Amino acid sequence: MVGMKTLLNVSISRSIGKNLGMLFVREFGADSRTTMLKWQNERERKLKLSKEDRRKEYTRPYVPLEDIPTWKEQSKSLPDISESPSFEKLKKKCLYDIKIKEDLDFTDKVSTFVGDITKLEIDAIVNAANSSLMGGGGVDGAIHKAAGPLLKKENLNHDGCPTGEARLSGGYNIPAKYIISTVGPQCENPRELANCYKNSLQMAVDNNIKTIAFPCISTGIYGYPNEDAALVALKTVRNFLEEHGQALDRIIFCLFLEVDVGFYTSFLPVIFPKILPKEQQKKKKEIIEEVNDETES
Structure with a gap:
């Protein structure tokens, strides 16, 4: 009788465990898969929309x-300060560790x-x-x-x-x-x-x-x-x-x-910086030389 009871309890436990496992998979595993599909599908759907169609779904102001x-x-x-000595001093502060290609605007x-x-x-x-x-x-x-x-x-x-x-x-x-x-x-x-x-x-x-x-x-x-x-x-x-x-x-x-x-x-x-015309570049070079002379003295 005790053996029968034990077998019955084991059978019930296994059944409950199996059902709980299936419930977990249904509630969590399936939900996780659904969630993944949801963001993937929504991301792809949005990316395929034209600008006009995307704008129809905006719920708040936007800035084009x-x-x-x-x-x-x-x-x-x-104000244009690019030819002033103060600008050249600012350059020394900002560009001490970088050499920019000033011919690229x-x-x-x-x-x-x-x-x-x-x-x-x-x-x-x-x-x-x-x-x-x-x-x-x-x-x-x-x-x-x-x-x-x-x-x-x-x-x-x-x-x-x-x-x-x-x-x-x-x-x-x-x-x-x-x-x-x-x-x-x-x-x-x-x-x-x-x-x-x-x-x-x-x-x-x-x-x-x-x-x-x-x-x-x-x-x-x-x-x-x-x-x-x-x-x-x-x-x-x-x-x-x-x-x-x-x-x-x-x-x-x-x-x-x-x-x-x-x-x-x-x-x-x-x-x-903006690319300057040649005359302005010449004047700018003179200012740089003046600043360098002041620094050295």
Whole structure:
């Protein structure tokens, strides 16, 4: 009798275990597969839409690329200080560790934009993410909120992201087609910060992304000094354009704080100078020589 009872209990236990296992597979395994199909299908569906059809699905205001002037246009409203001694001194401060090819004019390739990066209707926006890619505060939280829950679902498949690297996801509910997530350094580390920009740009080139916008990576709660971060961003982008200029149409520096606007406005004419006519180049050379003489004396 005891043996029969034991066999019955084992049989019942096995039956319950089997049913629970099947239930787990149904509830979790199937749900996981469905979720994966859902973000993949939605990402592909969105990418196949024309601009007009994508706009029909927008639920909030957007900013088209044609509404963002290039730096060539933006700089026309600023005073020209390129022939002043103070400008040459600024160059020494900004370009002590980089030699730019001044015969290459990229002023029509870059822009600044003051506002909400999630509203930009371009190919890709860059997210200053944390290593989990699961969302956080600041611009990271704003992008996740605007893109919707499928961004987090897709990011689960990336298995995180190390500092300085980049990961590509769909844009979902934002006007941008893609979101490139990168993880900035949590301390002042120019090499790792430069890698954020370089790897994001390379990700763009590899995926035929022509227009891309960057926030000010690591300057929020990660505490990177704004001035130094601006210089790293601008110089890294400049170097990349000198090598891959034909692969990208526009790189937008999306700014939010007034302090960042000030730094970018000061540094852009130095790192992205306009090509001057020959007469102006001659005058500029004389000014440089004058500054050098003053420095030596």
